[in-house]
Amino acid sequence: MIVVGQGKLPLQDFSEIIFHQQGVTLDKAALEEVEANYNFLKSFSSNKLIYGINTGFGPMAQYKISDDSLLQLQYNLIRSHSSGSGNLLPTHLVKALMVARLNSFIKARSGVPARVLELLTQLINNDVAPCVFEHGGVGASGDLVQLAHLGLALIGEGEVIYKNEVRPTTEVFAELNIAPLEIEGREGLAIINGTSAMTGIGMVNILRAQKLLSWSVLLSSMMNEIVEAYDDHYSYELNVVKLHPGQSKIGAQMRAILKDSKLIRSRSEHLYNPDNLNQEVFEDKVQEYYSLRCVTQILGPVYDTIHSAGVVLENEINSVNDNPVIDHINNNVFHGGNFHGDYVSLEMDKLKIAITKLSMLSERQLNYLLNQKLNQKFPPFVNLGVLGLNFGMQGVQFTAVSTVAENQTLSFPMYVHSIPNNNDNQDMVSMGCNAAIMTKKVIDNTFEVLTIQLMSILQAIDHMGCRDRLSTASAEIYDRVREIFPVFVEDAPQYKTQKNVREFLETATPFIAPITN
Incomplete structure (x- = not known):
């Protein structure tokens, strides 16, 4: 069980809940604070005008709501x-x-009773x-539409997905004895x-992006192996003099x-040889193409x-992002805009641009591998059959190129795409949920x-017959994937x-081995 309420919820604990079915339990002391916050609001709001309690919402906030409504x-x-x-x-x-x-x-700043959390x-x-739709919120005043669908399920209405079926909430609640x-x-x-x-989706995006990056490092390393590249471009000495931590970490992972x-190959063994000076045209490329040489x-x-x-x-996930903020410690209610999603929106835009670049690197490495005029090593489209009669990986390359496009x-970016709405009350919005969902698609x-x-x-690898010369890491991936993707010679549907x-x-x-440098 992951305890929620004992300090910050780290990314790793979040991952355990989402991807490894770890359950959630609530810290008792934190729940007591939640209840104290709720009781404070009940007392504090009895004779005051407070947004969203006895007023309308958004541009309708100038209308007072009667006690019986x-x-x-x-x-x-x-x-x-x-x-x-x-x-x-x-x-x-x-x-x-x-x-x-x-x-x-x-965090006990929303003025809700503990039973909401339970x-x-x-x-x-x-x-x-709960059935929550992709399209809706504009990311300021929060993810209003997406979270409203959550609220609809919490009050026992609408539909939920349970055991892969969309069912009325009332049915599922009755089945599970949930009030x-x-x-x-x-x-x-x-x-x-x-x-x-936007934050929940964004956290999942981060975890999946981490995995994509690890695979990209591994596949880039395997590419360098099968073209028998030189080792200096991912060396410690070359990368340490460029003062960006990410570059050094990628270099360390490749090593x-x-x-x-x-x-x-070692450049000093193969190229730093006086005999090479007698050649007018070098058979080996002195430097690899950028998609191989500039991975770090x-x-x-x-x-x-x-x-x-x-x-x-x-x-963000460890923040109070409500409005107003109910502060039972300082005995006050603060109105503002902690619901605004610009932090998430901007990071999702940066992330999707970075992952798009990663996909572009993959596509360029793929193109190098499939184009015999570039690699001068493999048959066209690494075709293991009869050239002209068989097609190898030609068909799937179209899919890769289309997808990268x-x-x-x-x-x-969504971050710079604000559209005023809500009678211009929401005149600057983040579009954060859109940004997170588009990043998921990328x-x-x-x-x-x-x-x-x-x-x-x-x-x-099978064309070269070089499995036994691969690194331990590359050979392990080769063996594991060949169990689900056997080598093919004759053309067959690949989808x-x-x-x-x-x-x-x-x-x-x-x-990915531990980083030591």
Whole structure:
């Protein structure tokens, strides 16, 4: 069980909940603070005008709500904003959204009773995912529409996904003996007024981006092996003099992967030889193409971007992103804009640009591998059959190129795409949830591109017959993937194999040795 409420929720604990089915339990002391915060608000608001408790919302805040309509106001807010459209979010992203909202509530600044947190915990631990749609919130005043669909399920309405079926919430709650939320205060506004959708999705994006980067380092290393590249471009000495931490870390990872490769060559042994001076034209390229030689310089910024985005997202998921902020310590209520998602939106844009660049590197390495005029080593499209009659990896290259092109278009930033709405009350918005969902799409696409690259590398290894000269790390990946993707000579449909290899990339842990430099 992961305890929520004992300090910060780190990225690793979040990962355990989302990807490894770890349950959630709530810290008792933190719950007591939540209840104290709720009781303070009840007392404090009895004779004061406080936004969202006895006023309308947004541009309607100038209208006072009568005492006998206060609770109906909260239900109206949830129901009216349950207006999402498009595809349903996958269940693991809905769980991420709920974990993010739960972790904000447990900071005891939202004025909600402890039973709201307990109900969220029940849904998380029972794998009940409210039906939440991709399209809706503009990312300021929070992810209003996405979180309204969460609120709809919490009050026992709408639909949820349970055991891969979309079912009425009332049915599933009855089956699991879960009591819906009965609103008593500002729970409606508290549930929908935050950045938890973009943050939950963003945290998942960070974790998947980390995995993509690890695979890209490994595949780039394997590419250098099979073309028998020189070792100095990923050396410690070359990379340490460029003062960016990501570049040094990528170089260290490549050295760890390739340390026992029998294919990588030493420049001093092969080129720093006086006999070479007698040649007018060198048979070997003196330097490799950039997609092979500049891996540390290309993936280094990707590493640094993922790292910095992870810091920001971890800060956001551990923040109070409600409005107003209920402060029972200082006996006051503070109105502002902690629901604004600019931090997440900007980091998601940076992340998707970085991952798009990673996919471009993969595509260029793939092109080098499949174009015999460039590599002068392999048959066209690493075709192991009869040239002209068979096609090898020619067909799947189209898919990789098309997918990278989509990534490049999706990389236009959402952060600078604010559209005023809500009677111009929301005149500057973050579009943070859009940014996170588009980044997810770029990550999805990039797994597809790396899948095709990996399949092509394996075909090249079999053409060379060099499995026994690969590094230990590369040979291990070769063996594991060949179990689901046997070597082929005759042409056959590859789409099912691509799906299996992609699932392997999504779920397996790539070999990356500990970084010592």
